[in-house]
Amino acid sequence: MSSVKTWLLEIRAPFLLVTLVSVLVAVSVAVYQSYHINALYLGLAFVGALLSHVAVNVFNEYFDYKSGVDFKTMKTPFSGGSGVLPAGLLNPRSVYTLGISCVAAIIAIGGYFIYVHGLLIIPVGMVGIITIYFYTTHITKSPVLCAIAPGLGFGPLMVMGTYFALTGTYSLAAGLASLIPGFLVSNLLLLNQFPDVEADASVSRRHFPISIGLAKSSLIYTALVLAAYLALIISVEVGKLPDLALLGLVTLPLGLLVVMGVRKYHNRIEHLVPIMGRNVMLTLFFPLLMAIGIIVS
Numbered sequence: 001m002s003s004v005k006t007w008l009l010e011i012r013a014p015f016l017l018v019t020l021v022s023v024l025v026a027v028s029v030a031v032y033q034s035y036h037i038n039a040l041y042l043g044l045a046f047v048g049a050l051l052s053h054v055a056v057n058v059f060n061e062y063f064d065y066k067s068g069v070d071f072k073t074m075k076t077p078f079s080g081g082s083g084v085l086p087a088g089l090l091n092p093r094s095v096y097t098l099g100i101s102c103v104a105a106i107i108a109i110g111g112y113f114i115y116v117h118g119l120l121i122i123p124v125g126m127v128g129i130i131t132i133y134f135y136t137t138h139i140t141k142s143p144v145l146c147a148i149a150p151g152l153g154f155g156p157l158m159v160m161g162t163y164f165a166l167t168g169t170y171s172l173a174a175g176l177a178s179l180i181p182g183f184l185v186s187n188l189l190l191l192n193q194f195p196d197v198e199a200d201a202s203v204s205r206r207h208f209p210i211s212i213g214l215a216k217s218s219l220i221y222t223a224l225v226l227a228a229y230l231a232l233i234i235s236v237e238v239g240k241l242p243d244l245a246l247l248g249l250v251t252l253p254l255g256l257l258v259v260m261g262v263r264k265y266h267n268r269i270e271h272l273v274p275i276m277g278r279n280v281m282l283t284l285f286f287p288l289l290m291a292i293g294i295i296v297s
Contacts, residue, residue: 010084010095012057018188019053020046021287022154022181026162028291029174032242035167041116045165048109049158055102056132056153061085062096063136072199074269078276079192103129117168124161128153140200146207147220150189155182176235180248180290183228184283187221191262191279195269218266222259225282229255232290241290242297248290254282 023046030037064070065085073080084090110125131139131153139145159178164170193200193209194217201210208217232248235241261275 006084006089009082010058010061010090011054011098012061012082015057016050016053017284018154018181018185019049019158021284021291022158022178022185023049023162024291025177025181025287026159026166026174028294029171029177029241030163030166032294032297033167033171033173037166041113041165044109044112045162048106048165049162051102051106051109052128052132052153052158055099055106056135058095058099058102059133060136062092062099065092065095067203069196069199069203069205072202074195074199076192076195076269076273076276078273078280079195099133103132113165117164120170121161121164124157124164128157128161131157140205140207143206143208143211146205147186147190151182151184151186154185155179173235173240176231176240177245177290177294179231179235180228181283181287183224183231184286187224187228188279188283190217190221190224191272191276193217194266194272214266218262221262225255225259228286242294244293244297245290247293248286250289251282251286254278255286258282 026045027037027042061070061081061084064073064081070081070083070086075081075083085092085095106125106129110121113121131149135149139149155178156175159181160170160174163174190208193207194214197209197214200207208220229249229252232241232245236243236245258275258278261278262272265271265275
């Protein structure tokens with residue numbers, strides 16, 4: 001296997017599309033509010049967001065390898081790790097070094113935006129870096145924090161951070177728009193934990209599928225899907241997002257299909273895997289279509 005292909009597997013490259021969508025949500029709101037989009041600011045914000053995603057992926061891979069959980073997980077296309085480190089395809093220290101290098105680059109980019117726009121980006125950046133580094137080792141020990149952290153990272157933190165980089169300010173519209181990828185990404189990680197309950201429990205993790213079981217966790221999944229659609233509808237109804245943002249509702253049949261599948265197959269992992277694939281599509285296409293509708297407006 002070539003070195004490039006190995007590293008692409010290690011950073012979970014296909015899943016980086018989530019970052020692209022979150023950044024696009026921020027861009028769409030800035031465009032809707034008639035801000036000029038500075039190409040340099042956008043490029044740096046996107047690189048920072050992408051490095052954040054790469055960092056959390058490689059730290060997760062590294063710490064999962066160190067804990068031994070990667071040798072116990074049920075591998076699916078969407079969960080269980082890349083398998084690169086257990087197979088000995090990369091030096092674990094190199095993977096950890098990549099994560100630290102990403103964090104250093106993120107801090108440098110943040111420093112530039114502090115110079116350009118001021119100190120208000122610091123809280124977003126600090127919470128983001130803490131979440132990136134401590135997600136696997138500490139945050140996964142708390143069911144509530146484990147459920148919130150992924151959505152917080154790819155929703156409010158990434159969307160609002162990008163929006164601030166582009167505009168030098170924050171807005172309620174961007175905050176409301178960030179809730180949609182936030183709820184959906186939390187659900188993405190929640191559902192991907194279903195096949196790993198036994199393996200994760202063996203290393204003292206305590207996410208919801210472990211602490212309350214798969215049936216009740218499927219109800220949380222349902223509630224978060226509902227919350228995403230309600231957040232969009234309410235944001236339009238109160239006039240913070242344009243009517244065309246409701247283009248995201250085109251995904252409602254897919255959302256219902258995934259919810260029914262999760263409720264039906266929550267404890268039958270072999271049948272849940274195709275549902276996990278549809279969940280990835282929902283996570284990408286719902287905010288993507290919403291962002292397209294906002295830009296067109």
